[in-house]
Amino acid sequence: MAKSISKRVPRAPSASKSLNRSLQAARATKQDEFYTQLPDIEKELKHYTKHFEGKTVLCNCDDPKVSNFFRYFSNKFHDLKLKRLITTCYRNADPDLFSQNESGRGLRLIYSGELTPGGRVPGFTKLDKTMLDGDGDFRSPECIALLKEADVVVTNPPFSLFREYVGQLVEHKKKFIIIGNHNAITYREIFTLIRDNRIWLGYTHPVAFVVPDHYEMRGVRSWRDEHGTNWRSLGNACWFTNLDIAKRHEELTLYRSIYEKPYPKFDNYEAIEVSTYKDIPRDCDGVMGVPVTFLEHYNPDQFKIVGLIAGNIKGLAGIPSASGKDGPYIGGKLRYGRILIQRTT
Numbered sequence: 001m002a003k004s005i006s007k008r009v010p011r012a013p014s015a016s017k018s019l020n021r022s023l024q025a026a027r028a029t030k031q032d033e034f035y036t037q038l039p040d041i042e043k044e045l046k047h048y049t050k051h052f053e054g055k056t057v058l059c060n061c062d063d064p065k066v067s068n069f070f071r072y073f074s075n076k077f078h079d080l081k082l083k084r085l086i087t088t089c090y091r092n093a094d095p096d097l098f099s100q101n102e103s104g105r106g107l108r109l110i111y112s113g114e115l116t117p118g119g120r121v122p123g124f125t126k127l128d129k130t131m132l133d134g135d136g137d138f139r140s141p142e143c144i145a146l147l148k149e150a151d152v153v154v155t156n157p158p159f160s161l162f163r164e165y166v167g168q169l170v171e172h173k174k175k176f177i178i179i180g181n182h183n184a185i186t187y188r189e190i191f192t193l194i195r196d197n198r199i200w201l202g203y204t205h206p207v208a209f210v211v212p213d214h215y216e217m218r219g220v221r222s223w224r225d226e227h228g229t230n231w232r233s234l235g236n237a238c239w240f241t242n243l244d245i246a247k248r249h250e251e252l253t254l255y256r257s258i259y260e261k262p263y264p265k266f267d268n269y270e271a272i273e274v275s276t277y278k279d280i281p282r283d284c285d286g287v288m289g290v291p292v293t294f295l296e297h298y299n300p301d302q303f304k305i306v307g308l309i310a311g312n313i314k315g316l317a318g319i320p321s322a323s324g325k326d327g328p329y330i331g332g333k334l335r336y337g338r339i340l341i342q343r344t345t
């Protein structure tokens with residue numbers, strides 16, 4: 001029977017307790033500490049269960065003491081029939097662990113499914129952990145060696161290093177399910193991978209993340225709960241993956257006809273503008289500029305992605321600009337960024 005995982009919300013490590021001042025300052029600037037919540041992980045990963053059997057999963061931006069990715073995979077280890085779970089933590093600065101560790105060294109934890117006599121995952125102190133030689137940077141040789149052992153990488157990586165993080169996974173031909181920001185779709189490197197059907201969006205949107213105590217509060221998107229835990233909702237967090245998911249094969253029903261309403265044409269591209277995916281006409285064979293949110297409904301058997309026209313992004317349009325200008329212009333005005341698509345069926 002599938003085990004249920006306790007819904008305990010881990011606190012972000014308290015800054016005063018676990019981080020020295022310079023590390024804290026560096027992290028505050030980059031704002032990379034967003035701790036993913038178990039319900040958000042469960043909501044997404046339930047769509048991928050068939051991909052885990054016999055596999056080694058790597059969570060390489062995860063402090064196993066607080067990571068819900070570690071919690072999820074260790075508790076579901078037998079249900080998912082995993083082979084191994086490897087977790088590495090960046091700059092483990094917890095003085096309770098392995099004597100006084102202020103060196104900023106990383107930590108590696110390997111879980112192979114061992115259980116207590118009561119059938120539970122053993123406590124943290126009983127698990128197989130080793131200090132890394134370096135700080136646990138996912139780009140370090142020892143972390144790359146662990147990446148090579150992995151079949152599927154699942155985590156929420158640092159937002160500030162997202163391009164590099166994805167680049168490394170692609171370079172090492174790894175399967176992955178990772179959290180990123182919707183804005184990353186328009187990064188040149190990420191968009192190119194999406195266009196070429198090498199990565200795509202997952203199902204859900206993580207709702208809220210626990211953040212360290214020292215992160216500034218930002219209006220309605222930040223709050224402190226009754227336990228004193230700080231929360232931040234990002235609004236545009238999403239999952240990126242290169243694992244095949246059923247959603248990717250669902251055909252979008254097209255209700256509109258090109259003759260039904262006037263679709264504006266771009267000044268500088270031979271394409272019509274469709275301001276919501278719901279209005280994509282069923283009878284247009286040409287190129288259409290659609291909002292980035294179309295990717296939530298993208299089925300590569302139904303459409304091909306031709307290019308991206310957004311702001312001043314150059315060279316990704318996929319079709320020539322009649323005026324030489326790059327952005328999506330209509331009536332002489334620069335409009336919202338659009339993904340250029342064309343029907344294939």
Ligand SMILES: C[S@@+](CC[C@H](N)C(=O)[O-])C[C@H]1O[C@@H](n2cnc3c(N)ncnc32)[C@H](O)[C@@H]1O
Pocket residue numbers: 032033034035036037060061062063066067068069089090136137138139155156157158159161
């Ligand atoms: C967005 S947080 C997510 C943490 C955890 N994966 C989760 O989802 O709860 C990103 C984590 O990556 C860690 N990190 C930052 N730079 C890193 C690096 N170069 N290599 C590995 N991890 C890094 C941060 O310390 C932070 O804990």
